[in-house]
Amino acid sequence: MTELLTRGQGGVAVGVGRTALLVAAARAVETHRPDALARDPLAEHFVRAAAAADRADPADWPVRPGQVPGGDADPLWGRLGRYFGLRTRALDDHLLRSARELGVRQVVLLGAGLDTRAYRLDWPAGCVVHELDTEPVLAFKQQVLDGTGARPAAERRTVAADLRGDWAAALAATGFDPALPTAWLAEGLLLYLPAEAERRLVARLDGLSAPGSTLAYEVKEVDAESPAIRSSPVYAAARERLGIDLVALFATGSRPDSAAELAARGWTVTVRSPYEFTALRGRGPLPEPDDALAANRWVFAERPGAVGPAA
Template sequence: MVDTAPVNAGVERGVGTTALLVAAARAIETHRPDSLAADVYAEHFVRAAPASAGWPVRPHQVPDGDADPLWGRFARYFGLRTRVLDDFLLNAAHTGGIRQVVLLGAGLDTRAYRLDWPSGCVVFEIDREGVLAFKHQVLGALAAEPKAARTPVATDLRADWAGALTGAGFDPTAPTVWLAEGLLFYLPGAAETHLVTTVDRLSAPGSALAYEVKLEKDLLAYRDSPLYTSTHRQLGIDLIGLFSREPRPDSAGDLTARGWSASVRTPFEFSLLHGRGPLPEPNDALAGNRWVFADKPPS
């Protein structure tokens, strides 16, 4: 039977389109002379979807270079985020001995294909069916082979994703490293709380979690930020319109109360650590971004 579904199914509108934005940023980062992370598959996602086919995937395709708020500073942010979270996952697997990885809202994440996982790792990718189908079509056309056992879990995070995950072979008695990258901004506060509570319930001792949040009390205070206005002008993506404007829960505090250890870091700390990446500036849409790293102590 011939698959007649459009290749851009799942990423053609709304939050799905932001996965293409991040893929384009990873593609540009890959070809920077001082690259922080490499993803050879990213540009193929961008070219495969009509909505993004004309977007830049190489630094020389950005006329203003790093001075462009979208494809310069914002794209570099995504490159830095990719590197930091790559390091987190690999450290959990190689040093922490964790062999079970769950990517929540996996989008066009290709870590199962591009990272050097130790033997025995399984990577569960949770996202909507359309997004995973688009990824499957693009990577299938490239004959890409994962470097770990990869298990797609086609479900909406607003549904019983825990049941779908365990049904796909997830073992809640084994330590797990969890990742929620570029996800929680779009969820209502109650959904974030439910997600974190569920992760805690499914996490055996020795598990780890990383996620990204925004701490602004008022997102509209940054509505004129060059990052937001440039993204809207160049791509038609209204990020503030996609973000949940509800007050954010203190998920790091909740995890700590449940016995986890948690650290809350700014992206700028990692820019200084790596010697490249975005630094603070006036009217900065990145000012409230935080990366949270949490560990559940071994029993």
């Protein structure tokens, strides 16, 4: 399995791929909280498999709340981990609303990483979930899933492609139909894309989205090199304790206003702060002085012309 961890630029042992393990560990911890915002019983299997292959890091990463030093006060597994739990729940709700209320049956997870929504969400009949990521990430993920005996709750199709290449052709090869409404999800993806790549992605999604399609993604409202971001305890903890320099991985420079671009293309767009969802759910991270997470925004967009729920 070590080869699956390290092979190619898209593996889960290095770079952006390694952040997928960080999120999986956070979801594992969240799953076992009595007040869990989201539950992912498969998440800890990815962390344990990576630890077994590495024989060290991430062997000491927590997968239970009791293993988090300092509990919620810990900037890494407490605060940042709870943020990932809140984000997971908000995006779960977005996808299920798209399927149940708007009648969307075609779902695409861009940069899917170790996402297990095809397995753990209660999808309506007829839903197809396309998971797009690099081949090494998908291979590692599939090997772990095969070991658990888990079965997806929707039809699941994997798409091995790099978002820097012709990923749309690879998606079409798995049966994606641009004439049908699509629920697109780019969780923790645009933060790492250069500005021009983000613009191209938004334009491509717009061109592939039939009326009734939806889109959700995450952005930062400030430059990733701002002092508040660089000095943030959550990012310092990830760098010093896990060797994951999130700030170095974030795209730098001024960012495009993708929400405004989508609105100009006819989408209905809502931009929300994560702390709005903390208030909504009654749990989750709270604002702090010089708070790097305060710059994060979750964008929800819908192309008018919903088909309505299937009969």
